Amino acid sequence: MENNLATNIKEDSPKAASGTWKHVFAYLKVLKPQAIKLVICSTALAIGDAILPLFNRYAMDNFISKGSIDGLAPFAIIYMLLIVFFAVFVFGFIKYAGTIETTITHDIRRDAFEKLQKLSFSYYDVTPVGWIMSRLTSDTTRLGQILSWGLVDMLWGGMMMFFVAIVMITVNLKLAIIILTTIPILLFISYFFQNKILNSYRKVRKHNSQITGAFNEGITGTVTTKTLVTEETNLNEFKILTEKMNNSSVRAAVISALYYPIISIIGSIAVAIIVTLGGEEVLNSQITFGTLVLFIGYATQFFEPVRIMSQRIADFQNAQASAERVISLIQSESDIIDTKEVIEKYGDIGNSKKENFEKILGNIELKNVGFKYKTGETILENFNLNVNAGEQIAIVGPTGAGKSTIVNLICRFYEPTSGEILIDGLDYRERSQEWLYSNLGYVLQTPHLFSGTIKENIRYGKLDATDEEIIAAAKLVNAHNFITTFSDGYETTVGEGGNGLSTGQKQLISFARAILSDPSILILDEATASIDIETEKLIQDAIETMLSNRTSFIIAHRLSTIVNADRILVLKNGAIIEEGNHLDLLKLKGHYYELYTNQFNS
Template sequence: MAKVNTYDSDEDLKIHMSKEQLHRAVSYIKPYKKEFILTIGIMLLATVTSMSTPYLFQIALDQKIPNKDVKGLIFIGILCFVIFIFSIWAQSARSKLMNYVGHSIIHDLRCDMFGHLQELPVTYFDTRPHGKILVRVVNYINSLADMFSNGLVNALMEMVSLFVILGFMFAINVKLTLISLIGFPLLVFFIIKLKAIHRRAWQAYSDKNSNLNAYLHESINGVRITQAFVKERSNSRIFSRLSSDTLRAWMRAKLIEFSIWPTSTIISELSVIVIYFIGAAAIAREELSVGVIIAIISYIWRFWTPINNMSNIYNQIMTNMAYLERIFEVIEEDTVIKDAPNATVMPDVKGDVAFEHVTFGYEEGENILENLSFSYPAGTMVALVGQTGAGKSTVANLLGRYYDIQSGRITIDGIDIKSVTIKSLREQLGFMLQDSFVFSGTIMENIRYGRLEATDEEVIAAAKAVNAHDFISELPNGYQTAVSERGSMLSAGQRQLISLARAMLKNPRVLVLDEATSSIDTETEIKIMEGIAAILKNRTSFVIAHRLSTIKSADVILVIGNKGIIEKGSHEELLALDGEYAKLYKTQTSLAN
């Protein structure tokens, strides 16, 4: 099997933020460029007008007040009030537009990620905790909402504010402006040096947070086993350790993040102090007016406000870049099992199935099956038996192309399954797997999952065929009884009956039953097999059974072992052969007695 990642091991990051990844992020913004442009236009106008107020104050102090120009002061006051009202409206409009854009982008990103997850091979889910997948789809994408809603526009507007402020400052006094900017290069240098450390810190936090979620998901799924073995305390200790690791990683990332804001604040404070000293001396020498000094100092505060804001936005972007890397890592995961470039739609088939010299292994050089060959016409009931791990379920999975073979060919009605689309192939197949999965919803909805357009009557007929109707009818609301996630309120046998009815409703030409009756009592199992026998008439079926007594009526029994077929024949023929099958059957019979 492929290397398995657990809750206790950090994941290797396969991709890093690059130009290609940034282009991918921008592609999610492009559909909403009109809203972005409108928002930027509104905010640009609001920024320019609001930044003019210190300049208006200078005019009031240096010209209107000394000249006792009351009308001019009233006009400036009214103009400042209008600017204030416009700024409030602009902020409200920006908030509405960008919240719509941000959450629309999140919606698109989440749907793309979920859609891609649906197409990934089962090996992807077999080799990593599901909690680590969930944290990407939910937590990480949610964390991006504010960046797309406000961060990008705010970053752009803060930059515009800087240039507008500098324009006003240079217009008022070039020398004081240049003096006030002395500390700016130092801040830029500090941020550049901190960038790589900052990014790695948030990657480390995302790893620890992912581990924590993985263990939480695993613990919830296994809570009955935990309680049965009285492992609550030991599990709590593990969770506490993982939570502590997450806390330490978060604190380290935040410590690095918080170092930017104090640095920016200290530099801005020192800049104002320097201007106060220089300004006071200049006023004493009558080289500058009070209005100029007040305007410059006001603009210095305004200049460093967007700088401080941009440092916070920078922190936000760096944090979200670590999340984006994990999200894009999932989206870029190779689907592996995919349609061939010239794949066609598989036509309706009769059900002739053939394996031609098939070799397969989950890991290169470690084959489960080698040179496996068999061919059976439509309507044949093929039973697969053998020791645990011999490859019985593997054969069934290969037929549905859940894995791709290394060599050989698998055909249905002479059509290579690799030459047709996966969707059209699986539409011809029906699967009843060992894991009798039941979705949250009603029993009617769970059975209808096999064929969404089926009528209630067809659903009930399928349930009757597998002897599920009686127990369903006895439930409080019959077929409309709601079941919880994974059908936890149902017995294992009831879940298998529902899953079997779902497979029957699909009415496939080829049906795979993988240990379909493993959790059902013997009496019910006999009734189910009788129902299956009637339904499987003129249909090809592959039945993987632990109880050999249930496959006596199979047309052919294949005993899987040693990477291939070690025996084949009917029940009577294999017993007469007195080989592996006879040994297994006698062992089960003696245990039953």
């Protein structure tokens, strides 16, 4: 498990991708009004933080040192107004930062999920589910936080240091220079630690993705784990992953732990120098005691944003790894892309111009089609097939013969690496993916239902279907009878993955879903393999009704289900070795005859 995950997850570039943050910051554009208000609040708070110590200095020199309370009342009123000023802008600060955080997280997840809907099957062939889940959860949350609170803290810190520096220079240039000379040192230290922190967190995020993938495999494969008694093996593999995560996290924490104390030490040294030199000036009556207290406060206050900004720099380095991974997902290019001309006429996935969709008659031709997966495995070479509209084509053959590959190519879930596929005489790449998908009905061997009701799951086949159309589709595949036995009927909740229903019931619902949109092309991929004999008999007539007057492809191991097919293709190693109807192939007494008789006798 560990090795598979490590192979599928790509290593991040060791260099910081300068363009990554450009794409991330683009999400702030739609939040420009909130961002401007947040900048105003941050600036106001920075000015307030710079002014407040001046009030303390005034109180020290005019009330405490002189032992007088003359003018204390108006001073107190102004001081209270300053506190109210702080409260108002702190409220705005938190409100707008929180709005930006949640909105950006939402927008990034929306774009990532939209991209996942458009990516071809080949992307999922090589990308672990755990990797994707980690991108959509922890990584997007991290980016939302860094683009709101992280940037705000950086902005507030920078503004505060700027205004404090102006006040210090105005009050006492000598003491101000002592504090300001630490800035180059701090910048050098930050630059030194920058790449080390970034590289450490990249490794942490990588191992976190592997652990998420391991969690996913462990949970979904629980039954297999129990039956094969591989709990100990899985635990050992998971232990290796968690140990790697732990070691990388500790290293990242150690580097960060070195960074922050160094910043604090430099700040403490500056304060010590201020106390020493400033104390001498107080004794020599060169400055007031209030001014010394002011600079001690400023020295402490000046380095507080430096500490915070250093923390945010580390957070940015951590988030850099997350940003690279999320943006890489959003910018992933599908292997199947419609041309600009096609998109202009037919629209794109999720934004189709259905009024321009031509009706599919169902004539399909594969001309010299070649195909190989990204792993390099060649499945088809110079494959040719001509199917007439309304023809029922059954495909049989051993595992790996290319049965599912052929129908997936016809459905354009993959595209041929050579040759072309024509639908009604035109290369299907001259029309949009959505045009083809909207005319497909596909039933898999293992039916998948979504959480929700039976009615909702059938309606996925045609989102604007009426209740009457849903019931008619269910009746067509003989699903209506068992549905009405439930107390809630079509409103019955199917549970996660349809686990509230039997396999046969789930398959009948998937049949109803496939036929609801009245597709021009119907694919049955081992659709009866998981159904018991009684249920198979129940839906056999429904299948015949489904297949009439539409081009259909049936992949089957149970040869009894395809005896009425117009043509049966026997495949081996990506080539057709026998072709004909059931009776013709039996007369040949070749490969199909052996398959059928062996299955019948067993």
